[in-house]
Amino acid sequence: MPTRVMDRREVRRLVEEEQAQLVEVLPREEYDQAHLPGAVHLWLRDLDREATRRLDPGRPVVVYCWDWLCDLSPRAAAALEQLGFRQVYDYVPGKADWLAAGLPAEGSAAGMPSAGDVARREVVTCRADAPVGLVLDRMREAGQPVGVVVDDSQVVTGLLQRREAEAHPGGDVAQVMRPGPATVRAHEPLGPLLGRMAKAGVDTIVVTDPEGRLLGLMDRTSGEQAARAHPAVAT
Numbered sequence: 001m002p003t004r005v006m007d008r009r010e011v012r013r014l015v016e017e018e019q020a021q022l023v024e025v026l027p028r029e030e031y032d033q034a035h036l037p038g039a040v041h042l043w044l045r046d047l048d049r050e051a052t053r054r055l056d057p058g059r060p061v062v063v064y065c066w067d068w069l070c071d072l073s074p075r076a077a078a079a080l081e082q083l084g085f086r087q088v089y090d091y092v093p094g095k096a097d098w099l100a101a102g103l104p105a106e107g108s109a110a111g112m113p114s115a116g117d118v119a120r121r122e123v124v125t126c127r128a129d130a131p132v133g134l135v136l137d138r139m140r141e142a143g144q145p146v147g148v149v150v151d152d153s154q155v156v157t158g159l160l161q162r163r164e165a166e167a168h169p170g171g172d173v174a175q176v177m178r179p180g181p182a183t184v185r186a187h188e189p190l191g192p193l194l195g196r197m198a199k200a201g202v203d204t205i206v207v208t209d210p211e212g213r214l215l216g217l218m219d220r221t222s223g224e225q226a227a228r229a230h231p232a233v234a235t
Helices: 008-018 028-033 044-054 072-082 094-100 132-142 162-167 190-200 220-228
Strands: 003-005 021-024 061-064 088-091 146-150 156-161 183-185 204-208 214-219
Touching: 003 008, 008 061, 008 088, 008 094, 044 072, 061 072, 061 094, 072 088, 132 146, 132 156, 132 162, 146 162, 146 214, 156 162, 156 204, 190 220, 214 220
Parallel strands: 003 088, 021 061, 061 088, 183 204
Antiparallel strands: 146 156, 204 214
C-alpha cells in the first residue's frame, strides 16, 4: 500500500535526500499553470503507458494532485505499485498545501505576484499575555501600525492595532487585541485580494500557512504597487 505523506517538509526531504521523483497527476493545463519544482506531468489515464518509460523504478516516487479531497493521487499511487514501483508516496494535502505555504513553484502562473510575494516578513509579534506598553514600544520602533499576536508555535491568535494599544497602554495584550483576525494563504492571487480589501476598507491582511502559522503581513499600498508593476494582474 502506498505511503501517505501528510507533511510538505517530508516531501522536501524525500526529494533532497532520497532523490524522489515528483509526479503531478492533475490535468495538463493545471500542471502548466503551476507545479512543484522539478515535477513531471503524468495524467492518470497515461500511467500504464508512460510511467515505466519516464520514471526510474529504483527511486522513490511522490505523486500529488490538488488537495485532500482530490482522489487522483491515491489512485495513481496504487496504479504505480501495480506496475512494480516499490517506493510510492502519496502527498495527500497536495499542491494546494504547497502553494498555500508560499513554497517555490514552476509554471506560467508562478511569476504572478501573490499575497506571499508581497507580504512583509519582518513583523512585530507578541504573546497574548505580553504587556501592551512593551509591545507598543516595539511597534513604534519598527514603524508598524499593527502587531500580530501568536502562540509558542507562531500560530496567529489575534491582531494588535497600534492606535488601540496607544489608547490602552496598560494591561496585557489579551485585553486590547482583536481575536481571530482574517487571514489569507500565501498563494492568494493579488488582484482579487486587493479588490476585496478595498471593498472592505482593510489596509493590512495577515498571511499564514495552512497550519495557521504567521508568514507575514501584506499592506494594501505595497500590494497595489506590485500590481501596477504587473499589468496582467486584474483587480
